[in-house]
Amino acid sequence: MSHALRPSTLAEACEAKAQGALPYAGGTDVMVRQRDMRRAGLGAPLLFLDAIPEMQGIHPEADGIRIGAMNTMAEIAAHQGLPPLLRLGCGSVGSPALRNVATIGGNICSASPAADSVAPLHALDALAEVSGPTGARRLSLQELLLGPARTTLGEDELLTAVILPERPLGRHFHRKVAPRLSNAITKVSLAAWALVEGGVDDGMVSSVRLAFGAVGPVVIRCREAEAMINAAAVNALPEQLSTLRQIVMDTISPIDDQRSTADYRRLVAANLMELFVLELCHGDGHSQETQS
């Protein structure tokens, strides 16, 4: 490789990307994927993004919390002001040393359906802030992510932040299923969130999100199951479980690959949804930020 760039302004970074430089956030993906190529002296110039102010920091803003794309998984997992669901997802990525450099921007832009920050972001209705030469735009993750390694980012655009709209803490559920606790890529995951109004006996679900990871080309929100859970009395949910399980299994589109099988993923996705629903019924479910 001939050279590397470390611009200190967003405009220069967008320009460099448009000219073919490769964005380098934490590098944990690029350095594995391009290892042999770079050893052979090939590959686009690296575009280091660590000097761009707009991509740093975690700050409350008028319409939600803005998380700069260069925040690491470790920073997010440890941040007490962020929703537990996102902290749990980011804390489940790789190993401690990996989380110290891997960034949320990189996790999103690598566009893996198994990216552990992305299912929680879907469940939290997060927006992506994408910046280009003409300014910034906001879009949903459904609009940003198309499939493995495919995004709608323009050639001259960078993901600069994610925005978490303000919302009540509610109940959350995060489960990552993988062969071991550390350094394992997700076979199937569920990030779920719900708001329950009323007490243990007469609780009603007033809002719910179910976002499944690694069971399709992108993270899958199961809106049909959400609609069935939404506005239901929590006491009535156990009777609906077999229908809900079938809806989940019909909605996701898992495949057989080196990590798991479609059948296993379907079964486990339904099991995870059932665990979440039973937690709602029993009035538990993680509602404290100390759960991580």
Add this chain to the structure above:
Amino acid sequence: MKTLVRFVLNGRETEVSTWADARLVDVLREDFGLTGAKEGCGEGECGACAVLLDNRPVLSCIMAAGAVEGRSVTTVEGLRERPGYQLLARCFEDAGAVQCGFCTPAMIMAAYALLDECPAPSETDIRRALAGNLCRCTGYAAIVQAVRLAAGQWGQVT
């Protein structure tokens, strides 16, 4: 074309002429002769290449040399004079936590970073902190025991 990367290495300001996308592990081992960081898997899975970047463990086999510009890198060689390292080394010996030794420098780095931040860790804290470091000899129990031993004396020596 090589580029000049300036950073702090084991407490001393330094610079090296290298490719920005060279792997940090290669630069440390080949340009500086610091062979404490090992290349095991070469893809960030085994943890043997761990070094400290601004006092936190990172994986030098999946880090570009250009990414450490202006930052502080500590290898196991740079910890050698510190009392905490000497305590850890002694506890690893006492617990029989070293067999072939290939994973040991990075285990020490991970344990050092943990105790530096959290001097009284639970066993779960220890296991979590070491979760990215593979050892194919010991079965881990002796390593966890070594870190527990060290934790018991950390406050007295550091």
